[in-house]
Amino acid sequence: xxxxxxxxxxxxxxxxxxxxxxxxxxxxxxxxxxxxxxxxxxxxxxxxxxxxxxxxxxxxxxxxxxxxxxxxxxxxxxxxxxxxxxxxxxxxxxxxxxxxxxxxxxxxxxxxxxxxxxxxxxxxxxxxxxxxxxxxxxxxxxxxxxxxxxxxxxxxxxxxxxxxxxxxxxxxxxxxxxxxxxxxxxxxxxxxxxxxxxxxxxxxxxxxxxxxxxxxxxxxxxxxxxxxxxxxxxxxxxxxxxxxxxxxxxxxxxxxxxxxxxxxxxxxxxxxxxxxxxxxxxxxxxxxxxxxxxxxxxxxxxxxxxxxxxxxxxxxxxxxxxxxxxxxxxxxxxxxxxxxxxxxxxxxxxxxxxxxxxxxxxxxxxxxxxxxxxxxxxxxxxxxxxxxxxxxxxxxxxxxxxxxxxxxxxxxxxxxxxxxxxxxxxxx
Ligand code: AMP
Ligand code: GLY
Numbered sequence: 453x454x455x456x457x458x459x460x461x462x463x464x465x466x467x468x469x470x471x472x473x474x475x476x477x478x479x480x481x482x483x484x485x486x487x488x489x490x491x492x493x494x495x496x497x498x499x500x501x502x503x504x505x506x507x508x509x510x511x512x513x514x515x516x517x518x519x520x521x522x523x524x525x526x527x528x529x530x531x532x533x534x535x536x537x538x539x540x541x542x543x544x545x546x547x548x549x550x551x552x553x554x555x556x557x558x559x560x561x562x563x564x565x566x567x568x569x570x571x572x573x574x575x576x577x578x579x580x581x582x583x584x585x586x587x588x589x590x591x592x593x594x595x596x597x598x599x600x601x602x603x604x605x606x607x608x609x610x611x612x613x614x615x616x617x618x619x620x621x622x623x624x625x626x627x628x629x630x631x632x633x634x635x636x637x638x639x640x641x642x643x644x645x646x647x648x649x650x651x652x653x654x655x656x657x658x659x660x661x662x663x664x665x666x667x668x669x670x671x672x673x674x675x676x677x678x679x680x681x682x683x684x685x686x687x688x689x690x691x692x693x694x695x696x697x698x699x700x701x702x703x704x705x706x707x708x709x710x711x712x713x714x715x716x717x718x719x720x721x722x723x724x725x726x727x728x729x730x731x732x733x734x735x736x737x738x739x740x741x742x743x744x745x746x747x748x749x750x751x752x753x754x755x756x757x758x759x760x761x762x763x764x765x766x767x768x769x770x771x772x773x774x775x776x777x778x779x780x781x782x783x784x785x786x787x788x789x790x791x792x793x794x795x796x797x798x799x800x801x802x803x804x805x806x807x808x809x810x811x812x813x814x815x816x817x818x819x820x821x822x823x824x825x826x827x828x829x830x831x832x833x834x835x836x837x838x839x840x841x842x843x844x845x846x847x848x849x850x851x852x853x854x855x856x857x858x859x860x861x862x863x864x865x866x867x868x869x870x871x872x873x874x875x876x877x878x879x880x
Contacts, residue, residue: 453757454479456510457493458500458530459521460486462784462817462835463742466749467519467756468492469815474757481513487826488816488834491807500525503533510539517542517761523739526718527553527599540764544738547714551705552738555604556597556633561712562733565704569733572637578622584636585614591639596621598630602678605735607639640734642727643871645688646744649702649722650759652768653715656702660751660775661689662744663871668791670867677791678832681868682743683781683843684751687875688726697722697731705736717763746815746835747780779843782835783850783868787818788861790831795861800826802856806836812853813837828859843872 453476457468465488472480472492483506485495498505500522510518518534520526520543529546543549550557562569570593575581581594585608594617596604604627606617620626621634646664649656662684668674689697701722709716721737740749749756753774762769787794796818803826806814815837818830836854840846847869854864 453477453516453761454513455481455757456496456506456513456515456518457482457485457489457521458506458518458525460484460489460500461521461742462488462815462832463740463745464521465489465491465815465817466746467521467740469813470749470752470756471519471760474755476755477757479513481509481515483509486816486829487819487821488814490821491816501528503528503530506530507533507537507539510534511537516540517757517764519543519760521739523549523552523599523737526738540761542760542764543718544716545714547712548709548716548718549738550714551709551716551720551736553599554597555595555635555735558736559635559637561705561708565708567701567704567733568731570637570640572635575634575636576632578618581618581621581634581636588636593637593639594621595635595637596627596631597633597635598627600627600630603676604630605676640725640727640732642725642732643688644734645686645693645724645726645731646682646741647689647694647697647722647724648740648744648748649720650763650768651706651717651720652763652766653706653710653717655768655770656706656720657768657770657773658694658698659748660684660780661686661694662741662748663688664741664744665865665868668865670865675791677786679741679743679784680786680865681781681783681835682741682747683779683846683869683872684744684747685779687872690729693726693729693731696729697724701731701733717766743782743784743832743835746782746837750813750837750839751776751778751780776839778839778841779846780837780839781843781846781850781869782815782837783854783864784835785833785854785857786863787828787831787833788863790863794831796827796829798828798859798861800828800833800857800859802858806853806856809853809856811838811849828861833859843869847873
């Protein structure tokens, strides 16, 4: 089988690594890829947005399966374009990707199918936003409708936050057309959980429930980032909670999408708030989460290429689907200053050593190789993943391994997994 993966993050490094483990995979390419994807496959210098060139490449190389890592090409219709050329591709069509591409679309679908989510209002302009927020009790959340690189949810705690949000949206025009519509929704209390369903539109399988760590610093302080670490399975995702997620979220959403004529295939990422054992949807994404992928994919025992190909062909084959009975943790090493401004080009040492360690998995993200050295090249530089028999062991071991990696400005959280570990301590 010949595979093309699209994207260039730690998520894509993980996907390329796992797919390259399959006996059936003979060639694997990544466009545009990074220094990590180059360790397991061949990078192709084509951007995620260049659909014509990607299609041409897939045709020339007789690619059997294309896997799209990131949301923008999905929302822009890459799957429809590949389908037009009869090329198998894993991911939702443009109309199904609206679940992530338009928060208004997702909210309306949830209202219609009674999926638990925060009460909300839609605003089409500044006057309406000011009207809705005037006198509204804090905290609440303002969200722009369209894609905003994970920065489109603004938690409003006070008048200053509100003034700043209005300024960013309507004066700085920071979100562009993504903010043509804006949602105001109630603040949900609870603990966050990421649940991934691989689906052909009707049938689905769940990966290990994971927990991300969005804030930059320990104790969930500092600004929101793309994610500073993750672990799975998160004990918060008990069998009872997952059953509710299936019954109240996944099944109604798949039914709703089918009834709208936009059956959802690919990975449905449910971003949830769990409160008193009940799931509430914060958002949907239509691709694998990063960094969650860096733990949930290594926890899959089965052949991922077979699984994703079966979905791309419209018939999920979950026979023999198996997860490792292990706990995984991923700690992200970032550049100093991330998620704000940071410098690039710092020499990284210890990568080869860690690759040889055998126990830790290294998923490079914002890293490039200049032929001599590995250099930092982005905000999230790499993820170090360890799987072990207990979360505690995995965490301790991951923090040992990351000491091997050195570069100027190495920034990471020292408390990945703390919620689950605190729970374990409390339970004993
Ligand atoms: P989103 O871009 O929708 O994933 O939101 C980013 C982050 O903002 C989430 O991971 C939550 O931490 C927070 N958030 C978003 N919506 C809500 C909400 N309704 N209540 C509480 N926190 C929220
Ligand atoms: N981990 C958050 C995301 O992938 O959106």
